[in-house]
Amino acid sequence: MSLEVILEAENLAKMYKRGRSEVVRALEGVNVKMYAAELILLYGPSGSGKSTMLNLLSGLDNPTEGTIKFMGEDISEFSEKKLTTFRRENVGFVFQDWKLIPNLNAYENVEAPMYPSNMPSNELRTEAISTLRELDLLDREHHFPGELSGGEQQRVAIARAIMKKPKIIFADEPTGNLDKTTGNLIMRVLKRVCRQGTTVIVATHNEELKDYADKIIYLDDGKMISQSQ
Amino acid sequence: MGLLRVLGKSIRFTFRSKLRFIVFIIIFAIISSFVAFFINDIDDLQTNRFIDQKAVEMEEISEFSVNYTQAMSTENDILNLEQTKNIDIEDHTKYLYYDLDTSVRMYSIDIAKPWMSSKIKPSHMETGNFPSEANEIMIPTGSFQIWNSSNNVTIKSDIVVGQTLIFENGEESIELLVVGTFNTNEIAIPLNINSELWMVVDITTFEEMVDLYDGDIENAYVYSMTFTVPGDVLSRETYFAVGELNDLIEELLVNQADISIYGNWRSHYAPLPTQEAIDEADLIILSIQYAILGGVLLSTMFAYLISRFRRNEISILKAMGYANRYVRATLIGEILTTSFVGFIIGLGTVQARLSYVGDFRQSSLLSSQSILVSFGLIVVISIPGMIFVSQKILRISPSEAFRTK
Structure with a gap:
């Protein structure tokens, strides 16, 4: 495993205001280092702060306290524009309910993150086809999300996430809507992606996914309880 | 990209x-x-409603009653009203006619201002289009040509839209394309259409044709002249400006003027726009x-x-x-x-x-x-x-x- 630090959080905290005076501590005191090509599990029950941590680490939300460094740069200091560029160039997302765009077929969904890029269309097509082939989806290229099974949709979502070759993939309950067999298949795919050099961060409350993790971060009530290699 | x-x-x-x-x-x-x-x-x-609401149109009282020189004096003196009477004139056009010989008469139009004459305008077209190029002409519906064959047989045939008419003087020639026919009832000028060919041509071609026939533009006559005022045709203010211009023109030319200088004109404009x-x-x-x-x-x-x-x-x-x-x-x-x-x-x-x-x-x-x-x-x-x-x-x-x- 490479020892290059990809993401580092120090003293990370997020607080929300509820009503006029009540402050909810969604996350506090998190210190963690994440390395390249690691599969990291953010594990905890519902409401433990997994999604909040995922949002903060991916730059979708700003921390109330602490810093998040991506390859040495503090992303909590980034402007909105710089955060967008950061997400575009370095981050891929996989959602529990796939979040494929219903009007686009599998091929177009995979291609979509790259539309704003300056990559020539023929190269874009080659890349998308190769990604679909890698995930064994080539025969489903022209199918729309409604015509695909849950497992296939999740693989399309993973293909979409890895299409731009991100440094990190954030996956929020990626097996949450799938049966056990398909869920394992998806985790094997994510593990494979991870072995190719991408850091994969999975938020889950599913204990069975621990077998795939290189590192597990236990969260409860907004606090990091422990982490294990 | x-x-x-x-x-x-x-x-x-x-x-x-x-x-x-x-x-x-x-x-x-x-x-x-x-x-x-x-x-x-x-x-x-x-x-x-362009002519009705925005313009004073002047017509010759009878055929050959306003010659080219008289029309130029008229035009200049009316345009001078802008300075002397403080009234705005937006645009003006005069419409000429000229007998090329005993059987061919030309009427001028300005193809850039198709709605400036109440007599020859796009809505009077019967077939074809209003001319949009200098070499395009219109003729009255039912115009024909007559010529004698080598065996002295007289041939009479209709002139149709799409036909080219060639005029030459031995050295030069001008080709004119018939693009439309119009309803002669709209033209109030009393002419015997059965013995003459009428052609409505753009003013630039009109002048070239006069040259081709070794004529002089000063021998042309003017059948009408149009002066427009600024403003929207649908507003009553524009109408009142037209009325004022008409009064000034009548005062200058029609009521007091010497016919030998200005020719014999009558001017008119439409009554107030109806409430309808x-x-x-x-x-x-x-x-x-x-x-x-x-x-x-x-x-x-x-x-x-x-x-x-x-x-x-x-x-x-x-x-x-x-x-x-x-x-x-x-x-x-x-x-x-x-x-x-x-x-x-x-x-x-x-x-x-x-x-x-x-x-x-x-x-x-x-x-x-x-x-x-x-x-x-x-x-x-x-x-x-x-x-x-x-x-x-x-x-x-x-x-x-x-x-x-």
Whole structure:
């Protein structure tokens, strides 16, 4: 495993205001280092702060306290524009309910993150086809999300996430809507992606996914309880 | 490149949302057809009433009663009224005629100002088109040519639209293309059409033809002259300005002037626009305003619904790293595609309706200007929706992609 630090959080905290005076501590005191090509599990029950941590680490939300460094740069200091560029160039997302765009077929969904890029269309097509082939989806290229099974949709979502070759993939309950067999298949795919050099961060409350993790971060009530290699 | 690709893909993918797309296209088509139809009506009003509402037209009292020199004096003295009487004259044109020989007479028009004469104007066309090029001419319906063959057989044949007439003097020649025929009843000049060929030609060709026949433009006569005032043809203020100009012209030329200097003219302008005509114009303008208002409301509602329907997709695109301008391009592409396709269908519907109920010869189909103005309006109508969408998408956070299930 490479020892290059990809993401580092120090003293990370997020607080929300509820009503006029009540402050909810969604996350506090998190210190963690994440390395390249690691599969990291953010594990905890519902409401433990997994999604909040995922949002903060991916730059979708700003921390109330602490810093998040991506390859040495503090992303909590980034402007909105710089955060967008950061997400575009370095981050891929996989959602529990796939979040494929219903009007686009599998091929177009995979291609979509790259539309704003300056990559020539023929190269874009080659890349998308190769990604679909890698995930064994080539025969489903022209199918729309409604015509695909849950497992296939999740693989399309993973293909979409890895299409731009991100440094990190954030996956929020990626097996949450799938049966056990398909869920394992998806985790094997994510593990494979991870072995190719991408850091994969999975938020889950599913204990069975621990077998795939290189590192597990236990969260409860907004606090990091422990982490294990 | 990236932005164009996003816009192009958005336009292509718009056609995939079938039900929503069809419903909104139909609504846009209805709005567009109303806008195009009323704009065309306004255009018709503007052109058909142009001479009545905006101009003083002067006619010679009888044939050969105003020669070229007299017309020049008249024109200069009327234009001088701008300084002496402080009245604005927007434009002016004089219409000449000239006998090339005993059997061919030319009348001049200005092809750049087709509506400046009440006698020869596009709505008097029977077949073909009003000339738009200098070498194009019109003739009265039923014009014919006669010539003798080598066996002394006299041949008489109709001159038809599309025929070329060649005039030559042994050294040079001028070819003129017949592009239209008009109704002679509209021409009040008493001429025996059965023994003469009349040609209506652009003023530049008129002068070339006079030269070809070794003539002198100063030997031409003037059958009418038109002076217009500034302003909108549908306003009563314009009408009053015309009335004032007419009074000044009558005072200068008709009542007191020496006929030997100015020729023998009569000037006229139309009576005040009737209440019916004003009501008709008001109704059309009101209809356009309602159509535009309806269009703006529809376009904004459409934009609102798109930003609602697409809220989840917008958050996903933002999470993937789409900057606001790319997200905006996808939505604007959808709005523009829908409104443009709706506009084309609406336009087609109006054209089909006009073709069905109208007379082709009366150029009842939408004019290109009406189409352009209508299209411009449809684009303007879409702008509030686009601004709304732009504001709306700025407020959608990419983290919503995680929150919404």
